[in-house]
Each structure stands twice: as C-alpha cells, then as structure tokens.
Amino acid sequence: MEKENLIEEIRKRFPDEIESDAETRGDQVLVVRREGLRPVMSGLKDAPFDYAVLLDLTCVDFLASENRFEMVYHLYSMSRNRRLRIKVSLPGETAVVDSLVGLWKNADWLEREVFDMFGVAFIGHPDLRRILMYEGFEGHPLRKSYPWRKEQPRITLKD
Amino acid sequence: MSGFDFLTTRFDMAVGWARKFSLFHYPFITACCGMEYMSAACAHFDIDRFGAGLTRFSPRQADLLLVVGTVSHKLAPALRTVYEQMMEPKWVIAFGACAVSGGIYQNYAAVQGIDKIIPVDVYIPGCPPRPEMVLDGLLKLQEKIQNQGQDWRWKKKT
Amino acid sequence: METRIQKEARPDTMLLNMGPSHPAMHGTFRIMLELEGEKILNAEVEIGYLHRGFEKTCENKTYFNLLPYTDRLNYVSPQINNLGYAMTMEKMLGIEVPERAQQIRVLMSELSRVSDHLTCLAAMAMENGAFTVFLYMMKAREFLWDVIEFTTGSRMTTSYIRIGGVRADLFEGWRDAVKKAVLETRRVLKDVHGLLDKNQIFLNRTRGIGAISKEDALSYGWTGPCLRSTGVLYDVRKAHPYLTYDRLSFDVPLGERGDNYDRYMVRMLEMEQSLRIIEQVAGLITDKRPRAKTEEIEPTEAVRLGRTQKPRQKIRLSPNLEGSEKQRYPEILTADAPVVVPPKEDTYTTMEGLISHFLFFMKGYGIRPPKGDVYFSVEGGNGEVGFYIVSDGTDRPYRLHLRAPCFHIVSAIEQLIKGRFVADVIPTFGSMNMIGGELDR
Amino acid sequence: MLELALSFLVFGLLALVMLFMNSLLGPRKPNPAREKPFECGSPYLQAEIRPVRIPFFLVALLFLLLDVEVVFLFPLALAFRDHGAAGFAAVASYILILALGFVYAWKKGIFDWS
Numbered sequence: 001m002e003k004e005n006l007i008e009e010i011r012k013r014f015p016d017e018i019e020s021d022a023e024t025r026g027d028q029v030l031v032v033r034r035e036g037l038r039p040v041m042s043g044l045k046d047a048p049f050d051y052a053v054l055l056d057l058t059c060v061d062f063l064a065s066e067n068r069f070e071m072v073y074h075l076y077s078m079s080r081n082r083r084l085r086i087k088v089s090l091p092g093e094t095a096v097v098d099s100l101v102g103l104w105k106n107a108d109w110l111e112r113e114v115f116d117m118f119g120v121a122f123i124g125h126p127d128l129r130r131i132l133m134y135e136g137f138e139g140h141p142l143r144k145s146y147p148w149r150k151e152q153p154r155i156t157l158k159d
Numbered sequence: 160m161s162g163f164d165f166l167t168t169r170f171d172m173a174v175g176w177a178r179k180f181s182l183f184h185y186p187f188i189t190a191c192c193g194m195e196y197m198s199a200a201c202a203h204f205d206i207d208r209f210g211a212g213l214t215r216f217s218p219r220q221a222d223l224l225l226v227v228g229t230v231s232h233k234l235a236p237a238l239r240t241v242y243e244q245m246m247e248p249k250w251v252i253a254f255g256a257c258a259v260s261g262g263i264y265q266n267y268a269a270v271q272g273i274d275k276i277i278p279v280d281v282y283i284p285g286c287p288p289r290p291e292m293v294l295d296g297l298l299k300l301q302e303k304i305q306n307q308g309q310d311w312r313w314k315k316k317t
Numbered sequence: 318m319e320t321r322i323q324k325e326a327r328p329d330t331m332l333l334n335m336g337p338s339h340p341a342m343h344g345t346f347r348i349m350l351e352l353e354g355e356k357i358l359n360a361e362v363e364i365g366y367l368h369r370g371f372e373k374t375c376e377n378k379t380y381f382n383l384l385p386y387t388d389r390l391n392y393v394s395p396q397i398n399n400l401g402y403a404m405t406m407e408k409m410l411g412i413e414v415p416e417r418a419q420q421i422r423v424l425m426s427e428l429s430r431v432s433d434h435l436t437c438l439a440a441m442a443m444e445n446g447a448f449t450v451f452l453y454m455m456k457a458r459e460f461l462w463d464v465i466e467f468t469t470g471s472r473m474t475t476s477y478i479r480i481g482g483v484r485a486d487l488f489e490g491w492r493d494a495v496k497k498a499v500l501e502t503r504r505v506l507k508d509v510h511g512l513l514d515k516n517q518i519f520l521n522r523t524r525g526i527g528a529i530s531k532e533d534a535l536s537y538g539w540t541g542p543c544l545r546s547t548g549v550l551y552d553v554r555k556a557h558p559y560l561t562y563d564r565l566s567f568d569v570p571l572g573e574r575g576d577n578y579d580r581y582m583v584r585m586l587e588m589e590q591s592l593r594i595i596e597q598v599a600g601l602i603t604d605k606r607p608r609a610k611t612e613e614i615e616p617t618e619a620v621r622l623g624r625t626q627k628p629r630q631k632i633r634l635s636p637n638l639e640g641s642e643k644q645r646y647p648e649i650l651t652a653d654a655p656v657v658v659p660p661k662e663d664t665y666t667t668m669e670g671l672i673s674h675f676l677f678f679m680k681g682y683g684i685r686p687p688k689g690d691v692y693f694s695v696e697g698g699n700g701e702v703g704f705y706i707v708s709d710g711t712d713r714p715y716r717l718h719l720r721a722p723c724f725h726i727v728s729a730i731e732q733l734i735k736g737r738f739v740a741d742v743i744p745t746f747g748s749m750n751m752i753g754g755e756l757d758r
Numbered sequence: 759m760l761e762l763a764l765s766f767l768v769f770g771l772l773a774l775v776m777l778f779m780n781s782l783l784g785p786r787k788p789n790p791a792r793e794k795p796f797e798c799g800s801p802y803l804q805a806e807i808r809p810v811r812i813p814f815f816l817v818a819l820l821f822l823l824l825d826v827e828v829v830f831l832f833p834l835a836l837a838f839r840d841h842g843a844a845g846f847a848a849v850a851s852y853i854l855i856l857a858l859g860f861v862y863a864w865k866k867g868i869f870d871w872s
Contacts, residue, residue, distance in 0.1 A: 106725045113724075129321075132364065203459045216339075227344075
C-alpha cells in the first residue's frame, strides 16, 4: 500500500471524521474532528493500517485562535515503517477530548502530562492527576497565559 | 591565654584534624552533575585520596551533604528533610551551578540555589564542574573545618 | 494528601517509600510500595522531581540559544540530543550539512552512545553489588570523554553539534586518541563479560525478572535497547537512516525474553557495534590537508619568551577552540542559510563580519525558520529521541516538545514489579536507564 | 600472666574510649525532625507499625527452634572425635527428633502461604 493511496484508503475508511490531510516536509498529517478521534484511532491501530505504536502525544496552545488547544498525536507502524501525525483542535478555554488509554498503555502517562501542563481534560482516563508538578501547584505551566518565572514554592524559602 | 585555654585549642585542632579527614558524604544526586560526581568519586580523580570517599546513603551516618544537580520545588521538602535528619556536626556542599544559584533554569520549576533551603558551606560553580574543581571545593571545606572552632559537649560556650 | 496507594492499601500490609533521594532511584524517582513481607502487592510511581521547565524555557529562548538546554536532557549521551535538535531544525530549514560534518556527527554520537550504555550498566551493576564493574566502566568512560573533551572543549555538556554542522574540526592527534579509547573500552567490555555474563548472583537477580512481552512493549511505546531486548527489530538508524549510517555496516543485537538480563546483554552487544561504527567512521574521515602551521604562538609561550628576548612570531590573540578557524568552515558548517555563527576572524577584522555577527545574535533576527511544524527523531541511548517543533516565523520556537524515550519505558515499571519482590525493583529499574533530565524534561 | 593483664587493660581501655568518645564529644543539638522516620526524603506513608500476618510469626518461631539446635552443635564439633560412637548416637537422636518436628511443621502447611 503505497504512500499516496494510504491516505486515500484512510479517508475512504473514515470519510466524515477526517477534516483534511496534508504532507508537510515529508510527514503525512491528518486533521481529525474531535468527536471522531477514538474511532479513527482504533481503526488505525489494527487491521489494514496497523499503526501499532503511539509514538508521542502532545498539545500546543494557540492562545490567539478561537479553538485554543490543538492535540498532536504521532503514530508509527512497525510493519510499514511509516509515521503519521494526527491533529485535533479543541475549542474553548476548558478543552476536553476522549482518552486513548484503552488503545495504548503509554497514553495513560502522556495524557496525565498534558493534563498537568495544559489542563486538557481526557474523558475516560482512569486516574487523571498531575504527574510532573506537585499537588499544591495552581495553574498549568505550559499554557501561554502562565508567566514563565512565576514560582510557587512548596516550603518557605529564605531569600 | 590560661593553661586550660591552651589545652582546648590544641584539642580543637586535633578534633578538627580528625573530622577533616574522615568525611562521610551523603550524595544527594539529582541531575547532570551526577555524571561528573561519578567521575570525581571513581578511580581517575578519586576523592578517596582526601578521606571523603565513603558514601553513606543514610543521613544518620553522614557528615557532609553533597547536593549535586538541580533541586526543583517538588524536591525541596525532601532536601529539607534530609538536611534535618543529619547528625551534628554537619556540612553542606552545593555542587554545580544549579545547586549554587539555579543555574540556567530560572523558571517556575527550579529552586534558585539551595541556600534558600539549607545553609551551605562551600559552593562549587560549573555546569558541570570539572572533577578538579570538585576536589578543590573539598579542600576548601577541609580548610574551613580545620579552622572553625570545633563544637563538643564539655566546651564552655565562649 | 492521601496518595492512591494509601487509599487502596489493605490494613495488614506495609507501605514503604523508595523515595526520591534513594541511591538506586537516581535521585529523582519515587516508588511507593505496598508490601506483604517482601512481596510487592501494589506500587505507585511518582515522577517530576527533576522537572526543570525545559519546554517552557525553550519557548522564551531563540533557536540558537536553546542549544545548551538540549545537552541537559539525556545528560548521559548529550551529543545525541544535540544531534536530534540540530537535525530537526535542518529538516525544517531544508539545509544540507557537508560530508565531513556528517561523519564527525556520527563519530560523536556513537562515542556518546557508548558512554551512555557504560554509565547505565555501571549503575545497574553497582546497584546489584558489582562495585568493581562500576569502577572499570567509569575508567573506560574517562577515555571516551577525553576524546570528546579535546574535540569540543567540554567533557559532557558540549553543545558541539550545531544547527548546520559542528562547532569545530577534529583536533590534531584525534586518530590515536580514538584508537586508545576504543582499545580501552574493548578491554573493559571483555572484563565485564567475564565478570557478569555467567555470574550466578547476577543471573539470579536479572534472568526472568522484569520480563515484558513484545505486544506490551509496543503498547507502552518502548523503543531502543529495551524494545530490542524483547526481540522487536526497530532501530531508527536502520529504519530511517540519517547522516551516513546507511553507508556503515553494523548489525542490531536482539534479545528474546525482554527481561533484565536481555536488556543488559543488548546494551553490551550494542556497545560493541558502536565501537565498530567508530572505527569505520574514523577510517572514512580523511586528514588529507595538514593544518597550516601559522607562525602564531600561544600567549603563555610568548610570555615565557618575552622574559628573555622579544617574541618574533605573532601571538595567537583569540585562543579559540582548535579547529574552528575560518579556513575549516566550509568543511564543517553549511553555507546554505545564515544559520551559522560567522567565524571570529571575520568578526574581529572586517566590517561585514561584525555586522553579520551582530545581526545573528540580535533579538528578532538570527535563525528564523518558516511557519509550520516538524517532527524528526534520532536513535538515542534509550530509544527514539524525537523533537516536535512548531514555529511561527519568529526567532523563538512557538512550541518545542521532546519525545523522551525513557518516559515511555519507565511508565511500564508498575506492571513489571507488581507481584515480585522488593529486591527485584532495583535491577528492573536499573536496566531501564531512567534519566531524570529526559523523563521530567 | 602480666601480658594477659596488660593486653586486657590496653584493649579494654581502647574499647571504652571508642564506645564513649561519641557520647562524650558529640555536640548535643536536639532536633525534633530527627525523631521522625527517614524514608528517602518523602513523607512516610503509614505512621504506626501494622500487625504482621500469622505465617510470618510461625516461620520465625521455627527458625528460632532450628537455630538454637545449630548452636548446640558447635561445641560438639570441637570434641567430636573424643566421644566416639556414643557421642555420635546422642547427636544423631538429637537431630532426628528435631527433624521430625520440622517435617511435622512442614506438613501442617507452615510454608505454603495463600
């Protein structure tokens, strides 16, 4: 299944979930609607496409645009040595997207990190808690609105 | 200086000499400086030549707290606990720019220098400091131990 | 605040902290264990003790200034992070790196990979009681770091592999320094094979412990030596060849059962392969043009001469890193785009050089890639080190995300130690080679 | 006789000095934090020591029993040749009885935990 018709194949398989596809600098990119994320992902994971590995999952905070957060997933298929980037844009301040914990096991920690850093809520995640920061920390540091050097010390510091 | 004072200063120097050359250090290692600590502690640059080779992994048996690497705000209470659990007399070395002053990480996550948490005796700059700088820092601490008035039980608090 | 494990704990079990400041936890990792005697019933992991805000800091630094931050990610093999970042930027800018710079990059990243595996196995062996192996491997690492130090000027945090090439050419006697380092490492590897491979204590502690199946490893997103120990052949150098790896012959060792012993053995064999690569690349790098011995002498030499008679030669004013002179630039740095710091000879002597130097570092100028995002990954010491960079056309990255291999590997530790004994946590965690800087970013 | 007394004196003195030097010389700085248990720098998860399950107790008891048995064998080993067959018979019966006890405990299921 060559590179071009791979994309057509996927688009035929998921006509309404996929908004658009692109090819930037040799990487295939799919933009998927928020509701259609889980069916697309489980479809891509097994059978014809077998993207068996969730390489990476991260989020980008576009403060200016109206759908502020954009989730970026990188999938990798071992058999075909191909990488695929999937983007999902989440509207509004409190971004919500459904979780992929059922499909890949590393999604658990990756989503906890995105929740900790951006405050994106994942529906269906078993225990969505902070992973990098500590309990008493208010706010989500990687958001563009969080000031770069605002420290929240955990114990009283002598200055 | 009466006879008794002469005796105590001689005794002070003896105790200082003994403490200087038998430093058991607690390696509180967190980040990249740990790699340079390994080189300093191992055969090539060997801190054991100065009596500080034995690493004790429990603060109850350590004299010297070697804070190596970045201390983040999440780790600050752990560092505070380790320092308080150490027995007197105790000394602290800040190893590397991050421990000295937060180094290149001036942001929401890193503590800007461990002297905001615990009193520090010797600062070793460098990111990471070369093993020779580590040995030099150790010698400076030993000099400090030798010259400072030793604290022991029956000493009259002057 | 009650942690998850405290809520789920049975009344008659013991809760124990393998906390951040623990010798086997590399100082930045906390495992909370629920024990029944020695058997682990439940485990909860807490990370983030070395979260230093790398990604937030990168958003406020220019593309050139954030290079030193990439050294401190996986600080056991810093040059591979540099390589990953530099190649991602080159892919985004679409520039080509000269042949010699590519070979030097391969040499440097293989030296870093060997020192990464040496440090990992040294720590793992020491935590299981083999202190001699730790001392041997640290000795071998010193020789490798000597080569890196003479080339780049620093032992560990080198920032040597820049966007568009490398900072300086190789130093004068680099060939026999590399030969000596390879010889010493091979001698140490032979000793450690003898010490550990059939050592009954080491086998009891590692064989069959911390085993993971292929499917679980892939489901956790494992890459690198840990994935290859389960038998899955995935090495970024073979799957997506970059630099000159396609012209070098090396094979990829695979394990079968994916337990601690296989992870140890895969790393040992991989070091052997990296040494093979180093020798091949050392053969490829040519030294045809002898360095023009200019009539300059070192300032210290001049002072010594000055005392007796007036020094005739020109004193070398800027004792810069040997090999970063202007005449070596075309071989080690790209000329495609203005992404390279102008050579010092130009900056201090000509007006244009000074202007281009000033422009390069001025706010808002310097390296400004086109708008868009890019993902590129290289084979790091722990697995696939990937950089995802979103740029908005300014000279600072809008978003920079690191795909940390050991974040995925370590996320499987709860499954690997549940039901085993406390003593099994140490080799399992040691064989995963958790690096705080990369895990917590 | 003199050497014996002298060596006892010297080494006894040395031992005493080492024993009490710390309590004599060590500075007294009471620190409430030092009373709490040290668990790698993180807050401890359970304040009290919880009761241990029964099988642990049984195994400990059995160990105590067999350990004491071994202690008796040491002096015997020194004088084993002098006692000849009678000594050997006595020891054999002694060990046999204890072995019976061990097998009984084994069959009662002391070692197979749920």
